[in-house]
Amino acid sequence: MEQKNIKHSNFLNLLINGLKEKRNWFILSMTILITTVLIVPILIGSDINEENIIVGMVEIFIIIFLNCIIDLSYLHDIKKYSFYLSKPNSEKDKINLFLVNNIIFALINIFPLWILSIIMKFDTVEIFTVAFPWLIIGIFVAALSGVLSGNSISSGIDTIFNFTLPLSLLGVIYFALNIVEKVVIGFNTDILMENFINNIYRIDYLYFIKFVEDSNWLFYIILFALIPLLIYLLTMKVLKKRKNEKIGEFIVYDGYKNFIALLVSTLVPFLFSSITRNSGVIGLLLSFVILGSLTYYVAMAILEKSFKLNKKSFKLLAVFMTIFIGFVFVGGVVTKQYENKIPNINEIEGIVISNDNGVYIEEKEEYVNFYDIELSFEKYDDIVIYKSEEAKKAIIDIHKAILENDSYDRYANVNIIYFLKDGSELKRYYRLGENRYYEPDHTKEERKIITNNKLNDAAKKLLDTDEFKEKVLKFIYDDSYSENFSNGKITINGNESEFTKEDIVNLRNALKKDMEINIFEKNLNMIYVLVNNTENYLNEYSYNVERYDNKHREVYIERMDITFDQGTKKTHYYTIPSSFNNTTEFLKKFL
Amino acid sequence: MLKIENLSKKFDEFEVLKSVNIHVEKGQIYGLAGTNGSGKTTIFKHIMKIYNQDTGNIYYDGKNIENDDNYFSEFYYIQDDLFFPHNYSLNDLFNYEKMLYVNASKEKYEKLLKYFNIDSFKKLRSLSKGQKKQAAFILAISTCPKVLLLDEIVDGLDAVIRRKFWNVILEEVMDKHITVLISSHALTELDNICDKIGILHEGRIVKEETMEHLKENIIKVQFAIDEEFEMIESEKYNVVKFTKIGSVYFAILKGNVEEFKKDLNNKYNVILFDELSMNLEEIFISELGGLGYGTEEYKA
Numbered sequence: 001m002e003q004k005n006i007k008h009s010n011f012l013n014l015l016i017n018g019l020k021e022k023r024n025w026f027i028l029s030m031t032i033l034i035t036t037v038l039i040v041p042i043l044i045g046s047d048i049n050e051e052n053i054i055v056g057m058v059e060i061f062i063i064i065f066l067n068c069i070i071d072l073s074y075l076h077d078i079k080k081y082s083f084y085l086s087k088p089n090s091e092k093d094k095i096n097l098f099l100v101n102n103i104i105f106a107l108i109n110i111f112p113l114w115i116l117s118i119i120m121k122f123d124t125v126e127i128f129t130v131a132f133p134w135l136i137i138g139i140f141v142a143a144l145s146g147v148l149s150g151n152s153i154s155s156g157i158d159t160i161f162n163f164t165l166p167l168s169l170l171g172v173i174y175f176a177l178n179i180v181e182k183v184v185i186g187f188n189t190d191i192l193m194e195n196f197i198n199n200i201y202r203i204d205y206l207y208f209i210k211f212v213e214d215s216n217w218l219f220y221i222i223l224f225a226l227i228p229l230l231i232y233l234l235t236m237k238v239l240k241k242r243k244n245e246k247i248g249e250f251i252v253y254d255g256y257k258n259f260i261a262l263l264v265s266t267l268v269p270f271l272f273s274s275i276t277r278n279s280g281v282i283g284l285l286l287s288f289v290i291l292g293s294l295t296y297y298v299a300m301a302i303l304e305k306s307f308k309l310n311k312k313s314f315k316l317l318a319v320f321m322t323i324f325i326g327f328v329f330v331g332g333v334v335t336k337q338y339e340n341k342i343p344n345i346n347e348i349e350g351i352v353i354s355n356d357n358g359v360y361i362e363e364k365e366e367y368v369n370f371y372d373i374e375l376s377f378e379k380y381d382d383i384v385i386y387k388s389e390e391a392k393k394a395i396i397d398i399h400k401a402i403l404e405n406d407s408y409d410r411y412a413n414v415n416i417i418y419f420l421k422d423g424s425e426l427k428r429y430y431r432l433g434e435n436r437y438y439e440p441d442h443t444k445e446e447r448k449i450i451t452n453n454k455l456n457d458a459a460k461k462l463l464d465t466d467e468f469k470e471k472v473l474k475f476i477y478d479d480s481y482s483e484n485f486s487n488g489k490i491t492i493n494g495n496e497s498e499f500t501k502e503d504i505v506n507l508r509n510a511l512k513k514d515m516e517i518n519i520f521e522k523n524l525n526m527i528y529v530l531v532n533n534t535e536n537y538l539n540e541y542s543y544n545v546e547r548y549d550n551k552h553r554e555v556y557i558e559r560m561d562i563t564f565d566q567g568t569k570k571t572h573y574y575t576i577p578s579s580f581n582n583t584t585e586f587l588k589k590f591l
Numbered sequence: 592m593l594k595i596e597n598l599s600k601k602f603d604e605f606e607v608l609k610s611v612n613i614h615v616e617k618g619q620i621y622g623l624a625g626t627n628g629s630g631k632t633t634i635f636k637h638i639m640k641i642y643n644q645d646t647g648n649i650y651y652d653g654k655n656i657e658n659d660d661n662y663f664s665e666f667y668y669i670q671d672d673l674f675f676p677h678n679y680s681l682n683d684l685f686n687y688e689k690m691l692y693v694n695a696s697k698e699k700y701e702k703l704l705k706y707f708n709i710d711s712f713k714k715l716r717s718l719s720k721g722q723k724k725q726a727a728f729i730l731a732i733s734t735c736p737k738v739l740l741l742d743e744i745v746d747g748l749d750a751v752i753r754r755k756f757w758n759v760i761l762e763e764v765m766d767k768h769i770t771v772l773i774s775s776h777a778l779t780e781l782d783n784i785c786d787k788i789g790i791l792h793e794g795r796i797v798k799e800e801t802m803e804h805l806k807e808n809i810i811k812v813q814f815a816i817d818e819e820f821e822m823i824e825s826e827k828y829n830v831v832k833f834t835k836i837g838s839v840y841f842a843i844l845k846g847n848v849e850e851f852k853k854d855l856n857n858k859y860n861v862i863l864f865d866e867l868s869m870n871l872e873e874i875f876i877s878e879l880g881g882l883g884y885g886t887e888e889y890k891a
Contacts, residue, residue, distance in 0.1 A: 013690045078641075079674035086639040087691045088664040244641055245602050 011093070018101040022067070029063045029109050037116065050122050053113055057131045060109045061138070067105060068139060069156050071098050072146030076155060078247045091239050095143055099232070102139045110135065126212045133208045133224050138163060140231040147238050148256050150249035158251075161260065166206050168263055170197075175270035175288075176328050182281040183332040184339050185403065188429035191371050250303045257303045258313060262320050265296035285328070289321060342399050343418050343426055350375055350385040350419045351395045353462075357415065359383060371427055375419045384471040385419070391467045397458035402430050404454065475562070475572045476511045488564035490590055497590045499562060506586055507562070514580035560587070592617040592770055593738060598637060598647035600630075607633050609794040610647070615772055615787070618764060622781035623774040624875055625791030631774040632671055634791075635742050638772075639668045651738075664692060667736035669727045671743045675715040681726050682711045685733060692734035700733035707755065721748050732759060739763075741773040745780065753777070757784055782871035790878055798878050802871075809874055810848050814855065815839050815863040823854050831877050843869070843877050 037056040041048050074080040074094070085091060110132065117124040142159045149155035161168075173196070177189040197203055204210035206227070211220050238253070246252040251260070269291040273284055296317050300309050358369045361380045368377070378385040386392060399416060418426040462468050469477035476482075482504065490499040561573040576583050595613040599606070608630045615621040625631045636642045638649055640656070648655050651662045675684060681704075689695045704711050707725045709718075715726060724744060731739060739760075745753045761784065763769045775781055781788065788805060790798040798805070809831070815838055822833055828846030835841070844851055848866060855861055869877075 010690050017687065017690065077674075079670070079672050082636065082639070082641050082668070082670045082672075083674040083676075085641055086663070086666070086668040086670070087688070088660075089691055090660050090663070241643075243643075244636075245600075 010089070011097070014089070014093075014097055015100055015104075018097055019104060022101070022105050025063065025067060026105070026108060029060065030112070032059050032063070033109075033112065037113070048116075048120060050124055050127070053117055053122060053124050053127060056113045057110075057127060060106070060113070061131075061135065063109065064102065064106050064135060064139065065142070065156070065159070068098075068102060068142035068146070068159070069152050071102065072142065072155060073152045075146045076149065076151045076247060078244065081244060081247060091242075092236060095147070095235060095239065099139060099143055102142075103136055106135050106139065129211050129220075130208050133227075136224075137227055137231070140228045140235070144231055144235040144238065147235055147242055148251060148253055150247050150252045154250040166201075166203055168267060170201065170203060171270055172263065172266045173201075175266060175273065176324065176331065178270075178273065179281060179284045179288075179328045180331045180335055182284065184335045186339055186428040186430055187335050188371075188427070191427045191429060194369075194371055249305065257300065258316050261296045261299035261303065261313075262317070264299045265292040265317070265320075266324065268292070268295040285325065288324070292321065293317060340403055341426070342396055342403070343420055345389070345392050345396060347420050347422070348392050348418055349421045350378065350387045351392055352383070352385050352415075352417045352419075353395050353398070354415050370415045371417065373417060381474065384468075386462075386465075386467055386471075388465060388467040391462055391465045394458055394462035394465060397461060398455060399428070401455040401458050473515070476508050476515065482508060485564040485570070488562060491559075491561040491563070492587065492590055493559060495591075504562075507583070510582040510586040511574075511580070513582045518577070518579050592619070592652065593638070593772070594650040595634070595638075596648045596650070598634070598649065599645050600633060600637065600642060601645055607794050608637075608644075611791075611794070611796050613789055613796065613799065615770055617770055618768040619786045620760065620764060620771045620773065620784055622785035622788045622871075623772060623791060624776075624778055624781060624788060624871065625774070626793070626879065629791040630794045631791055632742055635668060635670070635740050635772075635774070638740060639663075639666065662738075664694075665737040666740065667692075667731040667734050667738075668740040669724075669731050669742060669744050671746075673723050673727055675723070675726075677716065679715055680712050681709060681715060681729070684715065684726075685711075685730060688730055688734055692736075694735040695733055696735055697733075699735065700729065703729040703732055703759070706759070707752075721752060724748060725752065728756060728759070732763060735767070737769055739769055739771045739773075741771065741775075743775055744773065745775055745777055753780065760784065778872040778875055779870060785871075788871065790875060792879055805874060806869060809843065809845050809869060809877065811841065811843050811867040811869045811873065812848065812851070813839055813841050813863070813865050813867060814861055816855075816859045817862055818859060820859060823851075823858060825850060825854060827851075839863070843873070 033056050036059060037052045038048060041052055074084050084094060089097075110128075114128065116122075117128075138159070141163045142155075145158035145162050146155045148162075149158045170193075174189060174193055177192055181187050181189045202210070205219075205223060208220070208223070211217075243252050251257045266288070269284075269288045272287060272291060297309065300313055301307050352370075352373050354370055356370060358367050359373070359382050360367045361377070361382045363380050363382075373383060373385075375385065377383040378387075386395060395416065398414075402414065414430040416428045416430075420426065466477075471478075474481050485504055486501050488499045488504070490497050490503070559573060560576055561571055563571045576587065578584065593613070593615040595611055598608050598611040600608040611630070611634060613621070613623075613634070623631050623634065633642065637644055638656075640660075648657065650656065654662075656662055676687070679687070685695070685697075685700055689697075707729060709722060709725055709729065715723065718726060724747070728744060731741075745756055748756070757780065760771055760773075764771060773781070773785070782802070785802055787801045788799070789796050800808070820840065822830055822842075824830075827850040828844050828848065830842050830844055830851075832843040833840070842851075852864060855864070
């Protein structure tokens with residue numbers, strides 16, 4: 001009891017002593033900050049702005065990182081360890097001192113930057129929102145890594161490894177799902193990962209990035225307290241069982257060595273598979289087993305400083321690989337059950353179909369990933385959500401055709417999102433072909449794949465719907481949209497001319513006629529143009545359909561822009577194929 | 592006071608300590624003598640919880656230290672391989688230790704500085720190896736510990752400084768009744784100062800006895816016989832070692848020396864018989880000789 005009181009009163013003295021020892025570090029860090037954030041920008045005549053604050057923040061990170069490594073070096077030298085730990089200052093006290101000491105030091109360093117930001121009225125809240133917890137949690141991670149490591153260099157590397165561990169784990173999961181993707185048609189790792197990240201594995205909260213847009217400060221504080229607390233408790237747990245006789249080795253925990261080696265043995269095949277993206281399931285699994293085993297052996301040999309590994313390590317690898325492959329297998333089997341699921345038309349509120357992975361929404365001035373599209377996005381001109389019965393039916397038929405015929409080479413994207421009436425969503429992703437199939441040297445077999453009748457028939461049905469014409473080819477078919485436009489400008493291949501309301505009517509009529517003759521009345525391979533919801537629909541047509549039909553591409557006008565300013569500026573641009581006789585005839589006067 | 596019971600430790604597959612038992616009484620100077628790599632330092636590090644034992648317990652004042660850190664303020668450990676914080680002078684370090692040890696005495700510190708004649712303002716890293724040991728010793732005594740653990744502290748020091756060390760230790764033991772656990776290869780000096788000795792070999796305590804008892808139980812005799820001699824045997828004594836130099840025989844005996852003398856006289860015409868006291872070094876060599884760690888002669 002007496003001793004506890006002694007320790008309590010000692011803590012403050014030891015803390016002050018520790019901070020005094022950081023005096024030189026503080027002088028150094030302030031000198032660096034003042035030089036790089038203030039003096040150098042002034043000398044080179046540039047303004048002091050938010051970027052300088054970021055530079056200062058990076059410098060603080062480096063300084064704190066170095067301080068942590070130095071302060072924790074007593075854990076990595078048996079002489080130092082014996083000196084400090086044989087005193088009435090327990091391991092726990094020493095770690096507590098380290099944490100408080102470095103947190104105070106970090107605050108002292110960050111404070112001038114914060115003051116500067118306020119004085120200069122910089123918008124740096126976002127920087128501090130993320131950087132501040134990173135810095136503090138980084139100190140806790142450094143303590144945990146210091147305890148786990150046997151020497152200071154590995155402690156530094158381990159700190160970075162542990163700080164990025166949530167991301168590495170994500171990589172492992174991504175790799176597993178990536179293999180599942182190869183087995184199940186319509187399954188997309190990106191979609192699943194997105195769902196996983198958005199709903200379960202909230203890495204954006206974990207790294208405090210979410211709070212930049214979502215200012216839920218109560219949750220921020222709770223999380224900021226909870227994460228260090230968990231790391232601290234883990235550190236204390238590990239500290240109790242630390243094998244100090246292994247000081248000097250890379251890692252003092254046998255189990256942790258295996259954990260690192262196993263993680264690396266998954267990440268390396270993952271990185272290799274990302275380079276060779278076209279590998280199949282067997283190839284991926286084989287590369288995982290062979291490359292993973294090799295990586296594991298090398299990693300363990302480095303960590304153990306020996307080429308001879310014990311049997312336990314190999315057993316662990318075998319168990320891990322079995323679990324991983326089992327996870328992939330079970331994942332594949334489970335997901336395969338949903339492969340052919342298409343919702344009933346009565347359940348569907350709306351559908352988006354596209355072969356782009358994302359859409360630039362002009363009104364939002366933002367590029368949105370396809371799988372982030374929500375039902376509410378129908379208000380934007382750039383997003384087409386089909387709601388008519390005929391369009392829904394046509395898309396379902398397209399989906400069925402894709403599922404029924406697995407002879408497609410899955411390279412080009414067809415992305416579909418079903419927005420269901422119960423509020424849920426069903427997202428599917430298919431790869432049907434790649435641009436290389438449009439090259440003139442295509443074999444007949446390849447063309448046959450592309451001109452699958454069932455798919456084309458379904459696509460043509462969608463093309464024939466009023467909803468498609470009015471929403472996708474808005475300028476040409478949506479009268480209520482285009483009738484409001486008065487004079488504007490037309491730019492053909494870079495030459496600008498005035499464009500009257502009468503010209504608009506004539507151009508729209510000419511385009512309508514040509515569309516009917518060249519597209520809607522022909523039974524062409526439509527799928528590749530059908531799902532392109534962008535303005536440049538005709539460009540797709542000229543590149544894909546016409547080129548395929550005629551074996552070579554004939555373009556009358558490469559780029560035609562029509563701009564109107566009706567309060568808000570609207571621009572439509574097209575590529576006019578030479579087969580569009582009515583349109584080319586009309587446009588002659590502008591050339 | 593300090594009791595180590597069945598302490599065992601493995602470093603990976605290598606068994607460093609094998610069921611070690613040590614009993615140190617209050618105010619005792621306990622010498623831990625052992626062969627190189629026998630585990631002396633490992634025992635110290637277990638007492639200071641630097642290493643965790645695989646099995647066994649350590650008790651201080653009857654309490655198991657496993658879940659009790661309070662004893663740290665009463666112990667001071669000087670390790671064989673010294674360390675001092677970078678850029679610290681002896682004064683800086685004393686001030687640091689004053690924060691940790693409530694009983695640390697400035698008066699004693701200054702007295703010891705004078706006694707050892709050490710520059711307390713000089714950076715510790717610039718001191719010689721011997722001076723560093725003195726500095727560590729000054730700090731240890733200044734904190735007024737109840738138990739002092741000294742790992743090969745006098746090894747490598749000159750005779751004068753060694754004598755000073757022993758003087759201080761003896762004075763502290765007599766005056767403050769401190770307990771000292773000391774490991775050293777300087778067995779002659781341990782012989783002079785220790786109350787009890789533990790001999791450690793290959794991780795095992797092969798002998799633990801008070802010096803008095805140890806010397807009573809093992810004795811060296813020299814005798815001369817004017818006829819052909821063959822060593823006698825009995826259950827009442829055990830001849831550990833037997834050599835002949837010139838016409839004189841030397842034997843190290845365990846057990847009843849009087850019985851040996853009687854048997855010898857009964858069988859041979861003994862011209863000369865003397866009992867010689869054995870020093871610790873001889874006992875150490877003799878004990879370990881029986882365990883295959885002998886001092887066989889080297890022939891080129």
